Amino acid sequence: MDTVVNIGLVGFGTVGEGVYQLLRENHDIILQKTGIDLRLKKICDLRADDIKKNLTGVTVSSDWKDITGDRDIDIVVELIGGIEPAKSILLESLNCGKNIVTANKKLLAEEGTEIFETARRLRGKIGFEAAVGGGIPCVQALKGGLVGNRIESINGILNGTTNFILTMMEECDLSFGEALKEAQEKGFAEADPTFDVEGYDAAHKIAIISMLAFNRKIEYDKIGKEGITSISSVDIRYAQEMGYVIKLLGISKMVDDEIDIRVHPTMIHSTHPLASVRNEFNAIMYIGDMAGPVTLTGKGAGSRPTASAVVSDIVQIVQSIQNIEGYPIITETANYLPADKRLSRYYLRVHTLDEPGILSKISGVLGEYKISIASVIQQEMDCDFVPLIIMTYAAYEHDMLAALDEIRAFDFVETVIFIRVEDSIDWGDKHE
Amino acid sequence: MDTVVNIGLVGFGTVGEGVYQLLRENHDIILQKTGIDLRLKKICDLRADDIKKNLTGVTVSSDWKDITGDRDIDIVVELIGGIEPAKSILLESLNCGKNIVTANKKLLAEEGTEIFETARRLRGKIGFEAAVGGGIPCVQALKGGLVGNRIESINGILNGTTNFILTMMEECDLSFGEALKEAQEKGFAEADPTFDVEGYDAAHKIAIISMLAFNRKIEYDKIGKEGITSISSVDIRYAQEMGYVIKLLGISKMVDDEIDIRVHPTMIHSTHPLASVRNEFNAIMYIGDMAGPVTLTGKGAGSRPTASAVVSDIVQIVQSIQNIEGYPIITETANYLPADKRLSRYYLRVHTLDEPGILSKISGVLGEYKISIASVIQQEMDCDFVPLIIMTYAAYEHDMLAALDEIRAFDFVETVIFIRVEDSIDWGDKHE
Numbered sequence: 001m002d003t004v005v006n007i008g009l010v011g012f013g014t015v016g017e018g019v020y021q022l023l024r025e026n027h028d029i030i031l032q033k034t035g036i037d038l039r040l041k042k043i044c045d046l047r048a049d050d051i052k053k054n055l056t057g058v059t060v061s062s063d064w065k066d067i068t069g070d071r072d073i074d075i076v077v078e079l080i081g082g083i084e085p086a087k088s089i090l091l092e093s094l095n096c097g098k099n100i101v102t103a104n105k106k107l108l109a110e111e112g113t114e115i116f117e118t119a120r121r122l123r124g125k126i127g128f129e130a131a132v133g134g135g136i137p138c139v140q141a142l143k144g145g146l147v148g149n150r151i152e153s154i155n156g157i158l159n160g161t162t163n164f165i166l167t168m169m170e171e172c173d174l175s176f177g178e179a180l181k182e183a184q185e186k187g188f189a190e191a192d193p194t195f196d197v198e199g200y201d202a203a204h205k206i207a208i209i210s211m212l213a214f215n216r217k218i219e220y221d222k223i224g225k226e227g228i229t230s231i232s233s234v235d236i237r238y239a240q241e242m243g244y245v246i247k248l249l250g251i252s253k254m255v256d257d258e259i260d261i262r263v264h265p266t267m268i269h270s271t272h273p274l275a276s277v278r279n280e281f282n283a284i285m286y287i288g289d290m291a292g293p294v295t296l297t298g299k300g301a302g303s304r305p306t307a308s309a310v311v312s313d314i315v316q317i318v319q320s321i322q323n324i325e326g327y328p329i330i331t332e333t334a335n336y337l338p339a340d341k342r343l344s345r346y347y348l349r350v351h352t353l354d355e356p357g358i359l360s361k362i363s364g365v366l367g368e369y370k371i372s373i374a375s376v377i378q379q380e381m382d383c384d385f386v387p388l389i390i391m392t393y394a395a396y397e398h399d400m401l402a403a404l405d406e407i408r409a410f411d412f413v414e415t416v417i418f419i420r421v422e423d424s425i426d427w428g429d430k431h432e
Numbered sequence: 433m434d435t436v437v438n439i440g441l442v443g444f445g446t447v448g449e450g451v452y453q454l455l456r457e458n459h460d461i462i463l464q465k466t467g468i469d470l471r472l473k474k475i476c477d478l479r480a481d482d483i484k485k486n487l488t489g490v491t492v493s494s495d496w497k498d499i500t501g502d503r504d505i506d507i508v509v510e511l512i513g514g515i516e517p518a519k520s521i522l523l524e525s526l527n528c529g530k531n532i533v534t535a536n537k538k539l540l541a542e543e544g545t546e547i548f549e550t551a552r553r554l555r556g557k558i559g560f561e562a563a564v565g566g567g568i569p570c571v572q573a574l575k576g577g578l579v580g581n582r583i584e585s586i587n588g589i590l591n592g593t594t595n596f597i598l599t600m601m602e603e604c605d606l607s608f609g610e611a612l613k614e615a616q617e618k619g620f621a622e623a624d625p626t627f628d629v630e631g632y633d634a635a636h637k638i639a640i641i642s643m644l645a646f647n648r649k650i651e652y653d654k655i656g657k658e659g660i661t662s663i664s665s666v667d668i669r670y671a672q673e674m675g676y677v678i679k680l681l682g683i684s685k686m687v688d689d690e691i692d693i694r695v696h697p698t699m700i701h702s703t704h705p706l707a708s709v710r711n712e713f714n715a716i717m718y719i720g721d722m723a724g725p726v727t728l729t730g731k732g733a734g735s736r737p738t739a740s741a742v743v744s745d746i747v748q749i750v751q752s753i754q755n756i757e758g759y760p761i762i763t764e765t766a767n768y769l770p771a772d773k774r775l776s777r778y779y780l781r782v783h784t785l786d787e788p789g790i791l792s793k794i795s796g797v798l799g800e801y802k803i804s805i806a807s808v809i810q811q812e813m814d815c816d817f818v819p820l821i822i823m824t825y826a827a828y829e830h831d832m833l834a835a836l837d838e839i840r841a842f843d844f845v846e847t848v849i850f851i852r853v854e855d856s857i858d859w860g861d862k863h864e
Contacts, residue, residue: 150461222768276705296573315580422700
């Protein structure tokens, strides 16, 4: 039987809208996967009158007490940010016997222990995955997947704005000012970027995650914070020359019984798991004494990724209360995509005799099957068989295999190697 | 009050020993973090007599019925692998009202639906994080963190042996045979490597994770499997030239209502999140419709990482049954590491007048503070102030800051930039 859960949402900004969208678009898939029927019952926002006009099936109020005082609401989601009234809303929700979900990193970093202590005392659940790393399930990884580990250190790229700026500086040879401007144009930086570029935002996040990892109260003021405004492209260039990249890292580790916690620009070797995290992406690397280094990478901000984290908190709170989870739900047997519908790019290495007209014959066969060539490498070689390297555009595998049969049948062809190419997805970068 | 949980362990091989070690070393930290008192009550292994000699505080038997029939055991951990008797042990455990944890990828990939169906019918919990990706919490990320998402695709480096071989081929210019030999010497490949290099192991894992992501029964035989034995370093070289790397990927995605699922060598662009996953590391990239791409990287095998996954399953099963979790436990206020105990390497960029003897004066100051220089870049420049780039060995920050004050005081020094360098940790590679 499905479990109905009524949600009250306080704050209908970017993330609030994302949660609303998610619950509309993916309500059924969540129900199917978990048996949980999530219902957004009430929204509270100061712009209630405007919001009301565009939404159906949900009550909108401008008074948050309409949510905390509603007996039918099981979980209160706080998305307004800042200390007050967010703190009062969360505490009052706990007092009313509700569970809470928040994305409020400032509140948790600066006054989290009071919230946690109240939750514990009242046996209320609190979810805050969205407060650190947006759509990356990094809180859950720490509380769940790594629960058997003593955490030795945490290193994180915890701010997308600064990572975007540093990536632009490195890859496009921009100055800090130019890269900041680009970030602002793309919506990755605020008009006043201080909070991000000075490392304050990253410090909030490393504080929260370190509290959880080391079970210690951490005073936000005690965290050393240094931003990226003094980084110049000259340093990025020299770092590259020595095999390093510069990232703004949040770092914390336990040294005996003392915590070393700070945010600053850091050089890391190009083979470091965080070195390849580009653009606005965030990442966090935990080192556990059992698991070793575990790195999670994804979008650290934005409406949809943050909504993903909020809803995962809601579902997990319901699952832990109701004890309704524990086995995968297999609804039906899969249908398999036939090869003639499978689309991909291909790399071909064809070894042929060194004769004239060969490229034209091979490309002719590819053309017959409507396979276009993206690039070719053919080099002069001092041997009987020369390699011809072809990268194609996307084509159906079925066609590719048929073309390969014809190519292999040519008497001037010795061997053909073919490798599928996966790309064209959005991982924060349109590289072609 | 603490919750006592009795564990029965079937199979005392590498992973079994890891679980035993973990429960000894980290019992107290788990208790402190979660309030769960994990006790390894019984071990079953055919070599019971040998094992008994080296262990204390735990019963060892050679008959698995001693575990399934023990009323005090709450959770049975199956670590013997293969179909039988593993399947009988798991089904019998469920029948006896126990919850189960398994690392058995073959069983779950080939007969998982029967196990899942039985668990669901009997309302038993099943944990199988250790079956996919070793210490990487990738099952949990899918079930928990991404539960609000429609999963669009999964791409994974799911086999450490083949990733190690491909990395060696790429970075050390070895042939497949040479790289395989190196993998065997390092213990990353079996004497008979067929199961790994032909993609069968990766296919088991992509089957399990796809079942979970798409809620479909997947027949292992229907998965296209192609190994890496035909990959030559020539192809790796050409791929590099075009900006790509070759990885053995497990791939699955839903195309309308059909699943495209396969394992084969794949070219991915060097900026792809999986391109930088090196050596024996595993990684999995989920693309969710809300969260976007989320990538998890870590050690995919080995005694300690796999034990970490097993224990995380145990804890989560207990938490979901007992409803005993939901707030971080803050035990005390942190003590902070003072700067004179903070150790790091440093990058310095010093702009000086172009005069003789300057390097000796600056290195003299560093020497006074016992800071050794690892490398220096000084280039001829056609301007008044020339940059001197210094990379130091590890030194205390306190000393570094004092040395910087002295260096800044020289009248030939214009500006000094200093950036901390983080490295020297084990992320699968000793790069210096």
